[in-house]
Amino acid sequence: MSLSVVTFTERGKYLALDLGGTNFRVLVVKIRTGMRNSVRMYNKIYAIPLEIMQGTGEELFDHIVQCISDFLDYMGMKNTRLPLGFTFSFPCNQTGIDKGDLVSWTKGFKATDCEGYDVVDLLREAIKRRNEFDLDIVAIVNDTVGTMMTCAYEDPKCQIGLIAGTGSNVCYMEEMNNIEFVEGDEGQMCVNTEWGGFGENDNTEDIRTRYDREVDGGSLNPGKQRFEKMTSGMYLGEIVRQILIDLTKRGLLFRGRITERLKTKGIFETKFLSQIESDRLALLQVRSILQSLGLDSTCDDSIIVKEVCGAVSRRAAQLCGAGMAAVVDKIRENRGLDHLEITVGVDGTLYKLHPHFSTILKDTVRELAPNCKVDFILSEDGSGKGAALITAVAQFIK
Ligand code: ADP
Numbered sequence: 001m002s003l004s005v006v007t008f009t010e011r012g013k014y015l016a017l018d019l020g021g022t023n024f025r026v027l028v029v030k031i032r033t034g035m036r037n038s039v040r041m042y043n044k045i046y047a048i049p050l051e052i053m054q055g056t057g058e059e060l061f062d063h064i065v066q067c068i069s070d071f072l073d074y075m076g077m078k079n080t081r082l083p084l085g086f087t088f089s090f091p092c093n094q095t096g097i098d099k100g101d102l103v104s105w106t107k108g109f110k111a112t113d114c115e116g117y118d119v120v121d122l123l124r125e126a127i128k129r130r131n132e133f134d135l136d137i138v139a140i141v142n143d144t145v146g147t148m149m150t151c152a153y154e155d156p157k158c159q160i161g162l163i164a165g166t167g168s169n170v171c172y173m174e175e176m177n178n179i180e181f182v183e184g185d186e187g188q189m190c191v192n193t194e195w196g197g198f199g200e201n202d203n204t205e206d207i208r209t210r211y212d213r214e215v216d217g218g219s220l221n222p223g224k225q226r227f228e229k230m231t232s233g234m235y236l237g238e239i240v241r242q243i244l245i246d247l248t249k250r251g252l253l254f255r256g257r258i259t260e261r262l263k264t265k266g267i268f269e270t271k272f273l274s275q276i277e278s279d280r281l282a283l284l285q286v287r288s289i290l291q292s293l294g295l296d297s298t299c300d301d302s303i304i305v306k307e308v309c310g311a312v313s314r315r316a317a318q319l320c321g322a323g324m325a326a327v328v329d330k331i332r333e334n335r336g337l338d339h340l341e342i343t344v345g346v347d348g349t350l351y352k353l354h355p356h357f358s359t360i361l362k363d364t365v366r367e368l369a370p371n372c373k374v375d376f377i378l379s380e381d382g383s384g385k386g387a388a389l390i391t392a393v394a395q396f397i398k
Protein backbone atom coordinates (compact mmCIF):
# COMPACT_ATOMS: atom_id res chain seq x y z
CA MET A 1 0.00 0.00 0.00
CA SER A 2 1.66 3.20 -1.11
CA LEU A 3 0.10 6.04 0.81
CA SER A 4 2.74 8.72 0.78
CA VAL A 5 1.15 10.61 -2.10
CA VAL A 6 -2.12 11.00 -0.31
CA THR A 7 -3.12 13.99 1.71
CA PHE A 8 -6.13 13.66 3.90
CA THR A 9 -8.82 15.67 2.22
CA GLU A 10 -11.34 12.88 2.48
CA ARG A 11 -14.63 13.18 4.23
CA GLY A 12 -17.76 11.18 4.64
CA LYS A 13 -19.32 8.37 6.55
CA TYR A 14 -17.70 4.97 6.74
CA LEU A 15 -18.44 1.64 8.28
CA ALA A 16 -15.59 -0.20 9.99
CA LEU A 17 -15.21 -3.67 11.44
CA ASP A 18 -12.60 -4.60 14.02
CA LEU A 19 -11.98 -8.33 14.23
CA GLY A 20 -9.00 -9.92 15.89
CA GLY A 21 -8.89 -8.56 19.38
CA THR A 22 -10.73 -9.26 22.58
CA ASN A 23 -13.84 -7.67 21.21
CA PHE A 24 -15.45 -7.71 17.82
CA ARG A 25 -16.75 -4.24 17.04
CA VAL A 26 -18.80 -2.59 14.36
CA LEU A 27 -18.34 1.15 13.92
CA VAL A 28 -19.58 4.12 11.99
CA VAL A 29 -16.87 6.69 11.51
CA LYS A 30 -17.60 10.21 10.34
CA ILE A 31 -14.66 12.08 8.91
CA ARG A 32 -14.85 15.83 8.51
CA THR A 33 -12.09 18.00 7.23
CA GLY A 34 -11.56 21.68 7.72
CA MET A 35 -9.58 23.85 10.05
CA ARG A 36 -9.50 21.02 12.52
CA ASN A 37 -9.75 17.52 11.18
CA SER A 38 -12.33 15.73 13.15
CA VAL A 39 -13.30 12.12 13.35
CA ARG A 40 -16.41 11.00 15.16
CA MET A 41 -17.18 7.40 15.93
CA TYR A 42 -20.09 5.33 17.10
CA ASN A 43 -19.44 1.71 17.91
CA LYS A 44 -20.97 -1.37 19.40
CA ILE A 45 -19.21 -4.39 20.82
CA TYR A 46 -20.42 -7.85 19.94
CA ALA A 47 -19.49 -11.12 21.55
CA ILE A 48 -18.16 -13.92 19.43
CA PRO A 49 -18.95 -17.14 21.27
CA LEU A 50 -16.12 -19.64 21.52
CA GLU A 51 -18.01 -22.20 19.44
CA ILE A 52 -18.19 -19.67 16.62
CA MET A 53 -14.55 -18.60 16.90
CA GLN A 54 -13.64 -22.23 16.54
CA GLY A 55 -16.52 -23.45 14.37
CA THR A 56 -16.80 -23.27 10.61
CA GLY A 57 -15.76 -20.24 8.60
CA GLU A 58 -19.28 -19.93 7.24
CA GLU A 59 -20.70 -19.72 10.76
CA LEU A 60 -18.13 -17.14 11.75
CA PHE A 61 -18.79 -14.85 8.79
CA ASP A 62 -22.57 -15.34 9.07
CA HIS A 63 -22.26 -14.22 12.69
CA ILE A 64 -20.22 -11.16 11.67
CA VAL A 65 -22.84 -10.19 9.10
CA GLN A 66 -25.58 -10.75 11.68
CA CYS A 67 -23.78 -8.27 13.97
CA ILE A 68 -23.43 -5.74 11.13
CA SER A 69 -27.15 -6.13 10.46
CA ASP A 70 -27.98 -5.47 14.10
CA PHE A 71 -25.70 -2.44 14.12
CA LEU A 72 -27.20 -0.96 10.96
CA ASP A 73 -30.68 -1.38 12.47
CA TYR A 74 -29.50 0.23 15.68
CA MET A 75 -28.05 3.19 13.77
CA GLY A 76 -31.02 3.37 11.39
CA MET A 77 -28.73 2.98 8.40
CA LYS A 78 -29.91 -0.22 6.73
CA ASN A 79 -30.63 1.45 3.43
CA THR A 80 -27.42 3.36 2.89
CA ARG A 81 -24.74 1.49 0.99
CA LEU A 82 -21.72 2.58 3.00
CA PRO A 83 -18.08 2.00 2.16
CA LEU A 84 -16.57 -0.43 4.64
CA GLY A 85 -13.06 -0.83 6.04
CA PHE A 86 -12.31 -4.17 7.58
CA THR A 87 -9.68 -4.25 10.30
CA PHE A 88 -8.67 -7.86 10.31
CA SER A 89 -5.76 -8.40 12.68
CA PHE A 90 -4.38 -11.73 11.56
CA PRO A 91 -1.47 -12.57 9.26
CA CYS A 92 -2.65 -12.07 5.68
CA ASN A 93 -1.12 -12.23 2.29
CA GLN A 94 -2.38 -8.91 1.07
CA THR A 95 -2.37 -8.57 -2.69
CA GLY A 96 -4.55 -5.49 -2.99
CA ILE A 97 -6.24 -2.89 -0.84
CA ASP A 98 -9.34 -5.11 -0.68
CA LYS A 99 -7.73 -8.54 -0.98
CA GLY A 100 -6.15 -10.51 1.82
CA ASP A 101 -5.65 -14.24 2.00
CA LEU A 102 -5.60 -15.43 5.59
CA VAL A 103 -2.26 -17.13 6.22
CA SER A 104 -3.19 -18.62 9.57
CA TRP A 105 -5.47 -17.87 12.48
CA THR A 106 -3.85 -16.68 15.70
CA LYS A 107 -4.96 -15.47 19.15
CA GLY A 108 -7.73 -17.93 19.94
CA PHE A 109 -9.44 -18.06 16.56
CA LYS A 110 -9.58 -21.33 14.68
CA ALA A 111 -12.56 -21.35 12.32
CA THR A 112 -12.32 -23.94 9.57
CA ASP A 113 -12.15 -23.27 5.81
CA CYS A 114 -10.70 -19.77 6.06
CA GLU A 115 -6.94 -20.22 5.91
CA GLY A 116 -5.71 -19.69 2.36
CA TYR A 117 -8.88 -17.82 1.39
CA ASP A 118 -9.47 -14.15 0.76
CA VAL A 119 -11.33 -12.95 3.85
CA VAL A 120 -12.90 -10.06 1.93
CA ASP A 121 -14.47 -12.65 -0.37
CA LEU A 122 -15.64 -14.64 2.63
CA LEU A 123 -17.30 -11.51 4.02
CA ARG A 124 -18.86 -10.58 0.66
CA GLU A 125 -20.26 -14.10 0.29
CA ALA A 126 -21.77 -13.98 3.78
CA ILE A 127 -23.41 -10.63 2.98
CA LYS A 128 -24.83 -12.18 -0.17
CA ARG A 129 -26.10 -15.23 1.73
CA ARG A 130 -28.01 -12.99 4.09
CA ASN A 131 -29.34 -10.97 1.17
CA GLU A 132 -30.57 -8.15 3.38
CA PHE A 133 -28.25 -5.21 2.80
CA ASP A 134 -25.36 -4.22 0.59
CA LEU A 135 -21.95 -2.87 1.49
CA ASP A 136 -18.99 -1.69 -0.50
CA ILE A 137 -15.96 -3.39 1.05
CA VAL A 138 -13.16 -1.05 0.10
CA ALA A 139 -10.19 -1.97 2.26
CA ILE A 140 -8.79 -4.66 4.49
CA VAL A 141 -6.47 -3.28 7.14
CA ASN A 142 -4.18 -4.71 9.77
CA ASP A 143 -4.61 -3.14 13.22
CA THR A 144 -0.97 -2.00 13.28
CA VAL A 145 -1.51 -0.15 10.00
CA GLY A 146 -4.74 1.42 11.21
CA THR A 147 -2.94 2.54 14.35
CA MET A 148 -0.03 4.03 12.41
CA MET A 149 -2.37 5.85 10.00
CA THR A 150 -4.50 7.25 12.82
CA CYS A 151 -1.43 8.72 14.47
CA ALA A 152 0.00 9.88 11.14
CA TYR A 153 -3.23 11.81 10.60
CA GLU A 154 -2.02 14.11 13.37
CA ASP A 155 1.75 13.61 13.38
CA PRO A 156 3.47 13.14 10.00
CA LYS A 157 6.54 11.78 11.76
CA CYS A 158 4.51 8.73 12.74
CA GLN A 159 5.80 5.98 10.46
CA ILE A 160 5.53 2.98 12.74
CA GLY A 161 2.51 1.24 14.27
CA LEU A 162 2.81 -0.97 17.36
CA ILE A 163 0.20 -3.19 18.99
CA ALA A 164 0.74 -4.58 22.47
CA GLY A 165 -2.68 -5.99 23.26
CA THR A 166 -4.08 -9.47 22.86
CA GLY A 167 -1.39 -9.96 20.23
CA SER A 168 1.92 -8.29 19.43
CA ASN A 169 2.85 -6.78 16.07
CA VAL A 170 4.50 -3.88 14.28
CA CYS A 171 4.29 -2.21 10.88
CA TYR A 172 6.49 0.55 9.47
CA MET A 173 7.07 2.63 6.35
CA GLU A 174 9.83 1.32 4.12
CA GLU A 175 11.55 2.97 1.16
CA MET A 176 10.28 1.43 -2.09
CA ASN A 177 13.80 0.81 -3.34
CA ASN A 178 14.29 -1.63 -0.47
CA ILE A 179 11.26 -3.67 -1.46
CA GLU A 180 12.28 -6.20 -4.05
CA PHE A 181 8.97 -7.74 -5.01
CA VAL A 182 7.25 -4.47 -5.91
CA GLU A 183 8.28 -2.52 -8.96
CA GLY A 184 9.31 1.10 -8.72
CA ASP A 185 11.76 2.94 -6.48
CA GLU A 186 9.76 6.01 -5.62
CA GLY A 187 8.09 6.73 -2.33
CA GLN A 188 7.40 4.44 0.56
CA MET A 189 5.33 1.43 1.33
CA CYS A 190 3.88 0.07 4.52
CA VAL A 191 5.37 -3.21 5.69
CA ASN A 192 3.47 -5.34 8.18
CA THR A 193 6.22 -7.26 9.95
CA GLU A 194 3.93 -9.82 11.67
CA TRP A 195 6.70 -10.02 14.21
CA GLY A 196 4.55 -12.18 16.45
CA GLY A 197 5.55 -15.04 14.17
CA PHE A 198 9.25 -14.43 14.85
CA GLY A 199 10.92 -17.61 16.05
CA GLU A 200 8.89 -20.06 14.01
CA ASN A 201 12.10 -21.16 12.31
CA ASP A 202 13.70 -21.94 15.69
CA ASN A 203 15.85 -18.81 15.81
CA THR A 204 14.60 -17.80 19.27
CA GLU A 205 15.11 -21.21 20.85
CA ASP A 206 18.09 -20.02 22.89
CA ILE A 207 15.93 -17.49 24.73
CA ARG A 208 12.79 -19.56 25.12
CA THR A 209 12.24 -21.26 28.44
CA ARG A 210 10.40 -24.44 29.22
CA TYR A 211 7.52 -22.29 30.45
CA ASP A 212 7.25 -20.75 26.99
CA ARG A 213 7.23 -24.23 25.48
CA GLU A 214 4.53 -25.27 27.90
CA VAL A 215 2.35 -22.28 26.95
CA ASP A 216 2.98 -22.90 23.26
CA GLY A 217 2.17 -26.59 23.55
CA GLY A 218 -1.15 -25.87 25.25
CA SER A 219 -2.18 -23.23 22.70
CA LEU A 220 -4.43 -23.52 19.66
CA ASN A 221 -1.48 -23.00 17.32
CA PRO A 222 1.54 -24.88 18.68
CA GLY A 223 4.85 -23.88 17.14
CA LYS A 224 3.35 -20.70 15.71
CA GLN A 225 3.57 -17.07 16.89
CA ARG A 226 6.39 -17.86 19.30
CA PHE A 227 7.45 -14.23 19.78
CA GLU A 228 3.84 -13.22 20.36
CA LYS A 229 3.51 -15.89 23.03
CA MET A 230 6.39 -14.30 24.96
CA THR A 231 5.18 -10.73 24.63
CA SER A 232 1.44 -10.27 24.38
CA GLY A 233 -1.51 -9.89 26.71
CA MET A 234 -3.09 -13.16 25.73
CA TYR A 235 -0.15 -15.17 27.06
CA LEU A 236 1.74 -13.38 29.86
CA GLY A 237 -0.63 -14.56 32.57
CA GLU A 238 -0.35 -18.10 31.31
CA ILE A 239 3.46 -17.96 31.44
CA VAL A 240 3.21 -16.77 35.04
CA ARG A 241 0.87 -19.67 35.86
CA GLN A 242 3.32 -22.17 34.38
CA ILE A 243 6.15 -20.76 36.52
CA LEU A 244 3.98 -20.82 39.64
CA ILE A 245 3.14 -24.48 39.00
CA ASP A 246 6.81 -25.31 38.66
CA LEU A 247 7.79 -23.41 41.80
CA THR A 248 4.99 -25.14 43.68
CA LYS A 249 6.15 -28.54 42.43
CA ARG A 250 9.57 -27.76 43.83
CA GLY A 251 8.01 -26.89 47.15
CA LEU A 252 8.93 -23.23 46.93
CA LEU A 253 5.38 -21.88 46.76
CA PHE A 254 1.89 -22.46 48.12
CA ARG A 255 3.25 -25.01 50.62
CA GLY A 256 3.98 -27.32 47.72
CA ARG A 257 0.31 -27.97 47.04
CA ILE A 258 -0.82 -27.82 43.44
CA THR A 259 -4.53 -27.15 43.68
CA GLU A 260 -7.14 -27.70 40.99
CA ARG A 261 -7.36 -23.92 40.77
CA LEU A 262 -3.69 -23.56 39.92
CA LYS A 263 -4.08 -26.26 37.31
CA THR A 264 -6.88 -24.34 35.59
CA LYS A 265 -5.73 -22.80 32.33
CA GLY A 266 -6.50 -19.14 31.97
CA ILE A 267 -7.17 -18.29 35.63
CA PHE A 268 -4.22 -15.96 35.63
CA GLU A 269 -5.10 -13.15 33.24
CA THR A 270 -2.58 -10.51 32.26
CA LYS A 271 -4.60 -7.83 34.02
CA PHE A 272 -3.64 -9.45 37.32
CA LEU A 273 0.02 -8.85 36.48
CA SER A 274 -0.81 -5.16 36.20
CA GLN A 275 -2.58 -5.19 39.55
CA ILE A 276 0.06 -7.21 41.36
CA GLU A 277 2.94 -5.17 39.95
CA SER A 278 1.37 -1.84 40.80
CA ASP A 279 3.85 0.18 42.89
CA ARG A 280 1.18 1.29 45.30
CA LEU A 281 0.05 -2.19 46.16
CA ALA A 282 0.89 -3.56 49.59
CA LEU A 283 1.76 -7.23 49.91
CA LEU A 284 -1.45 -7.85 51.73
CA GLN A 285 -3.35 -6.72 48.68
CA VAL A 286 -1.35 -9.09 46.48
CA ARG A 287 -2.47 -11.78 48.84
CA SER A 288 -6.09 -10.81 48.48
CA ILE A 289 -5.82 -10.78 44.67
CA LEU A 290 -4.41 -14.30 44.82
CA GLN A 291 -7.13 -15.25 47.26
CA SER A 292 -9.78 -13.98 44.87
CA LEU A 293 -8.26 -16.31 42.28
CA GLY A 294 -8.65 -19.16 44.72
CA LEU A 295 -4.95 -19.31 45.55
CA ASP A 296 -4.14 -19.37 49.25
CA SER A 297 -0.86 -17.61 49.82
CA THR A 298 1.45 -16.70 52.65
CA CYS A 299 3.31 -13.42 52.78
CA ASP A 300 6.38 -15.06 51.25
CA ASP A 301 4.25 -16.50 48.47
CA SER A 302 3.02 -13.03 47.65
CA ILE A 303 6.56 -11.70 47.36
CA ILE A 304 7.52 -14.54 45.05
CA VAL A 305 4.43 -14.18 42.85
CA LYS A 306 5.09 -10.46 42.49
CA GLU A 307 8.69 -11.23 41.54
CA VAL A 308 7.55 -13.76 38.91
CA CYS A 309 5.02 -11.34 37.41
CA GLY A 310 7.71 -8.66 37.22
CA ALA A 311 10.15 -10.99 35.48
CA VAL A 312 7.59 -12.07 32.89
CA SER A 313 6.32 -8.60 32.03
CA ARG A 314 9.83 -7.11 32.05
CA ARG A 315 11.03 -9.73 29.61
CA ALA A 316 8.01 -9.06 27.36
CA ALA A 317 8.68 -5.32 27.36
CA GLN A 318 12.38 -5.83 26.70
CA LEU A 319 11.71 -8.19 23.81
CA CYS A 320 9.29 -5.69 22.24
CA GLY A 321 11.84 -2.96 22.86
CA ALA A 322 14.59 -5.00 21.21
CA GLY A 323 12.34 -5.64 18.21
CA MET A 324 11.47 -1.96 17.98
CA ALA A 325 15.14 -0.96 18.26
CA ALA A 326 15.96 -3.29 15.37
CA VAL A 327 13.17 -1.78 13.26
CA VAL A 328 14.10 1.88 13.87
CA ASP A 329 17.79 1.30 13.41
CA LYS A 330 17.14 -0.53 10.16
CA ILE A 331 14.98 2.36 8.94
CA ARG A 332 17.79 4.76 9.85
CA GLU A 333 20.36 2.66 8.01
CA ASN A 334 18.15 2.23 4.93
CA ARG A 335 17.70 5.99 4.70
CA GLY A 336 21.45 6.54 5.01
CA LEU A 337 21.07 8.70 8.13
CA ASP A 338 23.36 9.13 11.13
CA HIS A 339 20.43 10.09 13.25
CA LEU A 340 16.73 9.32 12.90
CA GLU A 341 13.77 10.95 14.57
CA ILE A 342 10.62 8.93 14.29
CA THR A 343 7.28 8.47 15.99
CA VAL A 344 5.54 5.22 16.86
CA GLY A 345 1.76 5.09 17.12
CA VAL A 346 0.81 2.58 19.79
CA ASP A 347 -2.35 0.77 20.75
CA GLY A 348 -3.06 -2.09 23.13
CA THR A 349 -4.18 -2.52 26.70
CA LEU A 350 -0.93 -4.14 27.81
CA TYR A 351 0.99 -1.04 26.72
CA LYS A 352 -1.60 1.35 28.07
CA LEU A 353 -2.46 -0.17 31.43
CA HIS A 354 0.50 -2.17 32.69
CA PRO A 355 2.39 -0.09 35.27
CA HIS A 356 5.89 -0.69 33.84
CA PHE A 357 5.62 -2.25 30.38
CA SER A 358 5.75 0.98 28.34
CA THR A 359 8.59 2.50 30.38
CA ILE A 360 10.75 -0.60 30.06
CA LEU A 361 9.99 -0.86 26.34
CA LYS A 362 11.05 2.76 25.76
CA ASP A 363 14.18 2.42 27.92
CA THR A 364 15.18 -0.66 25.94
CA VAL A 365 14.76 1.12 22.60
CA ARG A 366 16.84 4.05 23.86
CA GLU A 367 19.57 1.70 24.99
CA LEU A 368 19.68 -0.51 21.90
CA ALA A 369 19.14 2.17 19.24
CA PRO A 370 21.12 5.14 20.55
CA ASN A 371 21.18 6.85 17.15
CA CYS A 372 17.41 7.10 16.99
CA LYS A 373 15.11 9.41 18.85
CA VAL A 374 11.87 7.47 19.09
CA ASP A 375 8.67 9.08 20.34
CA PHE A 376 5.69 6.99 21.28
CA ILE A 377 2.18 8.34 21.01
CA LEU A 378 -0.97 6.55 22.03
CA SER A 379 -3.45 6.03 19.29
CA GLU A 380 -7.02 6.51 20.14
CA ASP A 381 -8.70 3.49 18.65
CA GLY A 382 -6.52 3.04 15.60
CA SER A 383 -8.31 -0.15 14.65
CA GLY A 384 -11.58 1.67 14.11
CA LYS A 385 -10.50 5.12 13.02
CA GLY A 386 -7.58 3.84 10.95
CA ALA A 387 -9.77 1.47 8.95
CA ALA A 388 -12.08 4.37 8.08
CA LEU A 389 -9.22 6.71 7.15
CA ILE A 390 -7.66 4.12 4.89
CA THR A 391 -11.05 3.35 3.37
CA ALA A 392 -11.54 7.04 2.70
CA VAL A 393 -8.19 7.28 0.97
CA ALA A 394 -8.63 4.05 -0.98
CA GLN A 395 -12.03 5.10 -2.23
CA PHE A 396 -10.62 8.43 -3.31
CA ILE A 397 -7.87 6.76 -5.37
CA LYS A 398 -10.21 4.16 -6.87
P1 ADP B 1 -6.93 -6.14 21.35
O1 ADP B 1 -7.57 -7.40 21.64
O2 ADP B 1 -7.56 -5.36 20.24
O3 ADP B 1 -5.48 -6.29 21.21
P2 ADP B 1 -6.67 -4.80 23.84
O4 ADP B 1 -5.69 -3.80 23.45
O5 ADP B 1 -7.78 -4.38 24.72
O6 ADP B 1 -7.37 -5.40 22.63
O7 ADP B 1 -5.87 -5.96 24.55
C1 ADP B 1 -6.47 -6.99 25.24
C2 ADP B 1 -5.43 -7.72 26.05
O8 ADP B 1 -4.99 -6.87 27.10
C3 ADP B 1 -5.93 -8.98 26.69
O9 ADP B 1 -5.08 -10.04 26.30
C4 ADP B 1 -5.80 -8.77 28.18
O10 ADP B 1 -5.21 -9.88 28.80
C5 ADP B 1 -4.86 -7.62 28.30
N1 ADP B 1 -5.23 -6.76 29.41
C6 ADP B 1 -6.47 -6.40 29.82
N2 ADP B 1 -6.42 -5.61 30.89
C7 ADP B 1 -5.10 -5.43 31.17
C8 ADP B 1 -4.38 -4.71 32.16
N3 ADP B 1 -5.01 -4.00 33.11
N4 ADP B 1 -3.03 -4.76 32.12
C9 ADP B 1 -2.39 -5.48 31.18
N5 ADP B 1 -3.00 -6.19 30.24
C10 ADP B 1 -4.34 -6.17 30.22
Ligand code: MG
Binding pocket: 020, 021, 022, 143, 165, 383
Ligand atom coordinates in the same frame (compact mmCIF):
# COMPACT_ATOMS: atom_id res chain seq x y z
MG1 MG C 1 -7.43 -4.08 18.79
